[in-house]
Amino acid sequence: MSFAIVCSGLSFAWPDGTAVLDGLDAAFGAGRTGLIGVNGSGKSTLLRLIAGELRPGSGTVAVDGEVGRLPQNLALDGSATVADLLGIGAARTALHAIERGEATEENFAAVGDGWDVEERALAELGRLGLAHLGLDRPVATLSGGEAVMTGLAALFLARPDVLLLDEPTNNLDLDARRRLYDAVESWTGVLVVVSHDRELLDRVDAIADLRDGAVRSFGGNLSAYEELLAVEKEAAERMVRAAGTDLRRQKRELEEAHVKLARRKRYANKMYESKREPRAVMKLRKREAQVSAGKHRIMHEERLAGARARLAEAEDAVREDAAIRIELPATRVPAGRTVAAVTGLRAPEPAPGTLTELLVRGPERIALTGPNGSGKTTLLRALTGERVPEGVSVRIGVDGVRYLPQRLDVLDGGRSVVDNVRAAAPSATPAEIRQGLARFLFRGAGADRLAGTLSGGERLRAVLASLLLADPAPRLLLLDEPTNDLDMDSAARLGEALAAYEGALIVVSHDLPFLRTLRLTRWLRMDRRTGLAEAGPV
Structure with missing residues (x-):
């Protein structure tokens, strides 16, 4: 070929x-x-x-x-x-x-x-x-x-x-x-x-x-490749079980051998002390017993070491990808509190149901969908106060508003991952920051890497870490395409973590399987012509 x-x-x-x-x-x-x-x-x-x-x-x-x-x-x-x-x-x-x-x-x-x-x-x-x-x-x-x-x-x-x-x-x-x-x-x-x-x-x-x-x-x-991997993983897991059984058997046989050898040693010592045979004969038999015991012990220990090696090899054959483990801080928002209010929204061609204001109350979980260029990112930026369109008013009612942008340009590329997170959580100790970063798969020297050298998926994990480990804890999360560049396992873990998040959440995403894991309370849709409107689950 x-x-x-x-x-x-x-x-x-x-x-x-x-x-x-x-x-x-x-x-x-x-x-x-x-x-x-x-x-x-x-x-x-x-x-x-x-x-x-x-x-x-x-x-x-x-x-x-x-x-x-x-x-x-x-x-x-x-x-x-x-x-x-x-x-x-x-x-x-x-x-x-x-x-x-x-x-x-x-x-x-x-x-x-x-x-x-x-x-x-x-x-x-x-x-x-x-x-x-x-x-x-x-x-x-x-x-x-x-x-x-x-x-x-x-x-x-x-x-x-x-x-x-x-x-x-x-x-x-x-x-x-x-x-x-x-x-x-x-x-x-x-x-x-x-x-x-x-x-x-x-x-x-x-x-x-x-x-x-x-x-x-x-x-x-x-799909065909994953089917092959599933078959290989099942076979590998069978090998792990068989190797584990063999290891337990070898341990048991070694313990039994130790008991038998101890009995032989006690018998040889007893015969030597009773002097029932000539001294030279008894010394020879005692030495032979010791040599035999040593060979027996070495044989069983070699078998045990081999069983351990086979188990380690079998375990290595089982594919287990590392995935992020996100434990979100206490971010509860009272049900009656107004988290955010955006007023003065306009649309080129308003239709029945077009919203002129967006109110987010309590721990609402909102999916913001719609075609590219319809204004979803513009609305998130308005909520951050970064760029508020003329005629629009924004009021935020909680501390800890955190925004994940599409382009992930919030990190200082010339600083390490640790230093970027420390800037978002200045009151946290170095040990607390590194412990938190480990859950995002930045361990040891990996946490000291410059942000500018990270891959797309690594950069997203670093940005997520800086948002979710921030001080104060995020009580309103604004996420713009959060699964971009994440591998499938990590995207699933992110969904699980956000499902347990107790603050208010607005997510822009076209990843429908991901959105369906978030326990959403509202679906909104943006349209270039008709603006913002309530929508049913997609």
């Missing part, structure tokens, strides 16, 4: 010495491959190495053809337009100049063969549900989901030989996800996608599991 991507002996470490990959061998062929693994295993780093954005410390990367990559977090130039994000800004400017009569050699060179570039760009935007975006629209006005889909449109427009997608469904509404699934299924080149989106991973041709520094490849989608 020929491979489009071949990684040989690939090693990479961050400047602070944190090793990410060490001697990795991996190969990716034609078709669609889902690259999975727990947070921090090196998936995003591997994509950046393949794309040539990072240089390996050792080893090689060979790629057959041009590479296009969609990062987890697009770097958006506030002065850029949608056309610039699509990569057609220069060609479009030259095209318009030629139409105005500026037929220069530079303008013709900039256009090249792209005389229909605007039409193709608009068609690609329309295919991905972005027909409402104009090519001159500033990217700073795009929602997180719109930015992701525009980045995808740029890649589909460029048609690279190898397409690398890093968590492409982050921040996407349900309609946008369906369009992405269709686009991925129609891709005929080489595609490697890092994702925790089960539906997307069930549409790939192969799974590559990056675990413990090695890649295991499987021909099939995620």
